Amino acid sequence: MPLTNLKCNKCLPERGDHIYIHDAQNPVIPACNIKTLPGDMTERGCAFAGARGVIGGPIVDTIDMVHAPVGCAWYTWGTRRHLSDLYPYVAPGQLANSSFNRRFCVVTDMKEENVVFGGVKKLKESCFESIRLFPEAKAVIIYTTCTTGLIGDDVQAVARQVEKETGIPVFTAESPGCSGVSQSKGHHDFNIQFYRQIRALRERRPELAMQEEEKTPYDVCLIGEYNMDWDLRMIRPLLERLGLRIVSVFTGNERIENLIKMPDVKMNIVHCQRSAEYIADMVKDGYDIPFIRASFFGIEQTSMALRKAAARFGLEEKAEEIIAEETARIEDALDFYRRKLSGKKVAIYVGGPRLWHWIKPMEELGMEVIMGACTFAHDDDYEKINERHKGGMLVIDAPNEFEIEEAIMDLKPDLFLTGLKEKYLIRKMGIPTVNSHSYEKGPYAGFAGFINFARDIYQGIYAPVWKFQDGIAAPGRLAQGGEEK
Amino acid sequence: MSDILPERISIEGYTHKDMTVEKVPASCEFRPRDPHLVPAANRSVVVNPSRTCMPLGAIWAVMGLNRAIPFVQGAQGCTTYVRYTFARIFREPGSVATASFHEDAAVFGGRRNVVDGLRNLVVRYWPSVIGVVTTCSSEIIGDDMENFIKAAKKKLREEIGDERADGIEIVLINTPSFVGSQVEGYNRAAQSFVGSISRKTGKPSGKVNIIPGMIYPGDIREIKYILREMGIEPTVLFDISDTLDAPLHPPKSLPYYPAGGTTIEEIRGMGDATATFAIQTSAGEAGARLLEKKCGVQYLPGPMPVGVAHTDAFVTAVAQATGREIPRSVIDDRGRLVDTMADTLHYTMMGKVAVFGDPDTVIGLTRFVCELGMTPVAVMTGTGTKTFEDNINAILEEYRDIFVEEPKVFNNGDLFEFEEYLRGVKKLNLIIGHSKGVDIAAECGVPLIRAGFPIYDRFGYQKKSIVGYRGSELLLYEIVNTIMGHHYPAAQLEQ
Numbered sequence: 001m002p003l004t005n006l007k008c009n010k011c012l013p014e015r016g017d018h019i020y021i022h023d024a025q026n027p028v029i030p031a032c033n034i035k036t037l038p039g040d041m042t043e044r045g046c047a048f049a050g051a052r053g054v055i056g057g058p059i060v061d062t063i064d065m066v067h068a069p070v071g072c073a074w075y076t077w078g079t080r081r082h083l084s085d086l087y088p089y090v091a092p093g094q095l096a097n098s099s100f101n102r103r104f105c106v107v108t109d110m111k112e113e114n115v116v117f118g119g120v121k122k123l124k125e126s127c128f129e130s131i132r133l134f135p136e137a138k139a140v141i142i143y144t145t146c147t148t149g150l151i152g153d154d155v156q157a158v159a160r161q162v163e164k165e166t167g168i169p170v171f172t173a174e175s176p177g178c179s180g181v182s183q184s185k186g187h188h189d190f191n192i193q194f195y196r197q198i199r200a201l202r203e204r205r206p207e208l209a210m211q212e213e214e215k216t217p218y219d220v221c222l223i224g225e226y227n228m229d230w231d232l233r234m235i236r237p238l239l240e241r242l243g244l245r246i247v248s249v250f251t252g253n254e255r256i257e258n259l260i261k262m263p264d265v266k267m268n269i270v271h272c273q274r275s276a277e278y279i280a281d282m283v284k285d286g287y288d289i290p291f292i293r294a295s296f297f298g299i300e301q302t303s304m305a306l307r308k309a310a311a312r313f314g315l316e317e318k319a320e321e322i323i324a325e326e327t328a329r330i331e332d333a334l335d336f337y338r339r340k341l342s343g344k345k346v347a348i349y350v351g352g353p354r355l356w357h358w359i360k361p362m363e364e365l366g367m368e369v370i371m372g373a374c375t376f377a378h379d380d381d382y383e384k385i386n387e388r389h390k391g392g393m394l395v396i397d398a399p400n401e402f403e404i405e406e407a408i409m410d411l412k413p414d415l416f417l418t419g420l421k422e423k424y425l426i427r428k429m430g431i432p433t434v435n436s437h438s439y440e441k442g443p444y445a446g447f448a449g450f451i452n453f454a455r456d457i458y459q460g461i462y463a464p465v466w467k468f469q470d471g472i473a474a475p476g477r478l479a480q481g482g483e484e485k
Numbered sequence: 486m487s488d489i490l491p492e493r494i495s496i497e498g499y500t501h502k503d504m505t506v507e508k509v510p511a512s513c514e515f516r517p518r519d520p521h522l523v524p525a526a527n528r529s530v531v532v533n534p535s536r537t538c539m540p541l542g543a544i545w546a547v548m549g550l551n552r553a554i555p556f557v558q559g560a561q562g563c564t565t566y567v568r569y570t571f572a573r574i575f576r577e578p579g580s581v582a583t584a585s586f587h588e589d590a591a592v593f594g595g596r597r598n599v600v601d602g603l604r605n606l607v608v609r610y611w612p613s614v615i616g617v618v619t620t621c622s623s624e625i626i627g628d629d630m631e632n633f634i635k636a637a638k639k640k641l642r643e644e645i646g647d648e649r650a651d652g653i654e655i656v657l658i659n660t661p662s663f664v665g666s667q668v669e670g671y672n673r674a675a676q677s678f679v680g681s682i683s684r685k686t687g688k689p690s691g692k693v694n695i696i697p698g699m700i701y702p703g704d705i706r707e708i709k710y711i712l713r714e715m716g717i718e719p720t721v722l723f724d725i726s727d728t729l730d731a732p733l734h735p736p737k738s739l740p741y742y743p744a745g746g747t748t749i750e751e752i753r754g755m756g757d758a759t760a761t762f763a764i765q766t767s768a769g770e771a772g773a774r775l776l777e778k779k780c781g782v783q784y785l786p787g788p789m790p791v792g793v794a795h796t797d798a799f800v801t802a803v804a805q806a807t808g809r810e811i812p813r814s815v816i817d818d819r820g821r822l823v824d825t826m827a828d829t830l831h832y833t834m835m836g837k838v839a840v841f842g843d844p845d846t847v848i849g850l851t852r853f854v855c856e857l858g859m860t861p862v863a864v865m866t867g868t869g870t871k872t873f874e875d876n877i878n879a880i881l882e883e884y885r886d887i888f889v890e891e892p893k894v895f896n897n898g899d900l901f902e903f904e905e906y907l908r909g910v911k912k913l914n915l916i917i918g919h920s921k922g923v924d925i926a927a928e929c930g931v932p933l934i935r936a937g938f939p940i941y942d943r944f945g946y947q948k949k950s951i952v953g954y955r956g957s958e959l960l961l962y963e964i965v966n967t968i969m970g971h972h973y974p975a976a977q978l979e980q
Contacts, residue, residue: 071538
């Protein structure tokens with residue numbers, strides 16, 4: 001039976017349903033996308049984090065109105081590395097130090113009296129004031145949170161009124177933190193609500209859709225790409241050289257006017273298939289626009305993505321030309337890193353899709369994935385993981401910190417790919433890490449980005465620091481340093 | 486926008502240094518922000534807050550206890566975002582458990598989350614202490630937390646026996662996020678722990694209690710150093726100096742707990758101490774006052790010992806409360822700080838500085854920059870307090886005759902009004918505050934000296950100290966070196 005459990009869970013047998021050793025002949029799907037056990041040391045975030053932090057945050061020209069006490073807004077201010085090129089002016093001829101989507105944090109700052117008497121008035125005033133304060137913003141997105149969801153403020157009514165009085169589109173993303181299993185629920189909420197709202201907006205204001213004469217046969221949207229550390233600078237040119245026109249990116253470095261045009265393209269390319277396939281599905285059902293799934297991590301997968309996209313438009317030859325050129329460009333560097341990294345064992349702990357995005361690229365570097373864990377993966381993510389791995393990998397769904405510690409002790413990987421919160425724990429255990437959410441020094445996507453990824457992995461593994469971790473090599477009792485406090 | 490990639494990508498890769506990201510203006514031209522809406526007092530909306538929510542302060546406090554785990558009765562974001570913040574600041578592991586609060590809890594109450602959650606936590610981690618921290622959601626639905634914890638303890642006794650269950654201290658901290666800020670969250674944690682654990686045996690211990698507030702490991706070490714030089718053993722509640730600055734020694738057993746932190750015995754013993762100092766009054770006063778009422782331990786409020794006068798006040802108060810002399814070594818530390826102030830005065834005198842952050846940090850920093858002869862042209866705290874303005878005005882009154890400009894004080898302000906004000910200040914030399922001020926400083930063309938909560942965009946600030954004579958001297962070096970580096974040509978610095 002591939003399902004298994006860890007020693008630390010001896011009083012929690014239910015965790016055994018979430019943990020398995022992958023067997024290619026007998027693949028299993030673990031219990032997943034179910035509520036975290038109370039008392040868990042989880043890495044999971046909340047639905048609000050998924051909506052505001054992951055999907056809404058990268059949109060560059062909106063006021064992100066967080067209708068909440070101050071904390072929810074403060075924690076999502078300038079934290080994720082979803083970069084943008086759109087900057088507000090701060091003085092005549094001087095642009096700000098940070099892009100518009102990271103420069104300002106806007107919150108209704110709910111207080112006790114607002115909780116008791118309702119926060120609608122405060123929200124309405126806040127929207128009007130923000131529109132006056134930030135005339136460069138092209139739309140407002142109102143996010144609800146636990147507090148405003150629980151007290152039941154009618155934010156849609158506020159959105160309608162503010163839009164009517166100002167003419168500025170006002171969207172709502174109702175995704176309180178306590179709704180759903182993880183941040184994945186927030187991705188889903190945002191996708192559904194945003195799709196419905198742009199659809200209604202296009203009906204109300206047809207002039208916002210792309211006009212027929214502007215359309216080309218090569219129009220596409222890139223969906224589920226958030227421009228972490230300028231990944232788009234690696235991905236976009238590849239597709240453009242192929243001859244495609246990227247009308248809109250959902251949502252990395254994107255303007256709201258382009259997002260409204262999402263249903264006007266010929267095909268969608270879905271990168272993160274966990275957080276954004278929902279909207280691709282809805283666009284397909286509602287507007288009969290097909291989508292393809294793609295991964296832009298690693299040489300093989302990026303090549304495959306280009307071939308798949310090209311095939312839809314009869315651009316196969318061009319795709320091969322680009323792949324040959326780009327592969328040649330990185331050949332030497334890639335060889336160097338293959339020599340250095342071949343045979344190393346790697347563990348990966350990420351949100352969901354990156355585990356299966358990264359199994360192949362790690363193999364391309366000659367490394368073996370011996371352990372994988374996901375924060376919020378669903379059944380289809382585990383199917384993809386199982387398809388891509390030859391077997392023998394320990395897989396943990398929504399791990400507790402202790403489970404990670406135990407797996408490291410037992411498996412002793414040479415490298416751990418994980419996020420900011422876990423990486424310091426793993427380093428304390430003497431294992432190098434690479435930040436897999438916001439990257440160390442990205443971008444990591446595309447051909448050239450893959451060299452950055454390989455470089456950061458190499459730096460982690462080959463840093464001299466690790467040889468000092470066992471303390472002073474003095475004889476006998478000299479270097480014991482006494483008892484630990 | 487498309488990059489022209491080199492023909493061959495070297496092993497160094499292709500990163501930001503190689504890219505030129507051209508900034509695209511978000512509007513055709515600059516338009517001043519609506520002046521009526523710039524002052525925070527004139528609007529409902531808060532823009533760029535300089536404070537976050539109460540649970541963070543309470544969780545910070547619990548992280549300073551030995552083998553302790555905070556348990557957050559709220560949605561997963563309430564733990565994850567706080568852990569994320571700590572990871573950014575301390576670059577250390579920070580274990581926080583979630584109650585995994587979902588819709589069902591919101592409808593039926595969070596009893597099961599507490600009862601099962603504490604059980605699940607204990608049977609894997611065997612902590613010595615659990616700090617149960619509430620949030621918006623559990624406070625809004627009105628969870629009866631005291632009863633839930635009683636039920637959880639009952640369940641634990643049944644499963645693991647009375648002795649082991651009673652050996653784990655479970656302390657409740659009520660922190661609805663729509664009240665106060667992280668500062669008050671810490672304050673309430675101090676009150677909760679002192680209230681539920683400290684005892685008076687009637688046998689004085691001769692120790693001194695320190696409630697440090699939200700200062701860094703380096704600051705706590707400096708406070709301990711001063712007391713030890715005076716021959717006093719301090720009890721620091723909550724002592725993050727080891728737990729959030731741990732060495733890399735791969736653990737031999739699991740789960741990983743950092744060494745150090747205040748023990749339950751130490752908190753219990755606080756009732757027999759000579760006096761309690763709240764280094765940051767607004768983040769510790771509630772605990773210190775309760776201890777005075779409950780056990781008769783004298784409470785001595787701040788001020789946070791930054792600079793000469795505040796540190797003088799602190800060491801004098803310690804000496805008076807304990808009957809100990811101020812030792813030569815500490816007086817020499819003071820002398821070295823004063824010596825450095827004399828050496829650096831031509832670079833600091835008449836300089837214009839803006840200070841922002843949490844109230845006690847700002848009060849300490851403001852007095853110190855005044856002692857350096859600088860003018861604090863703008864002073865802002867995001868966490869408003871009743872006494873902030875009085876405290877700041879008293880300092881300003883004392884030094885007004887050497888100011889080059891009338892200072893402006895913002896109590897309960899936000900960083901948006903603060904930055905808009907600073908844009909109008911001519912020849913500003915320096916901004917002192919936390920990492921949320923990076924953009925403001927860059928846009929004003931003025932260096933930022935990092936101090937206070939949070940600092941996440943540089944290494945090592947959590948290990949530095951800005952308190953005591955020695956910490957102040959190190960801060961002064963940073964101030965003066967920054968001024969020299971930024972405002973003076975090399976030729977003027979040669980002698």
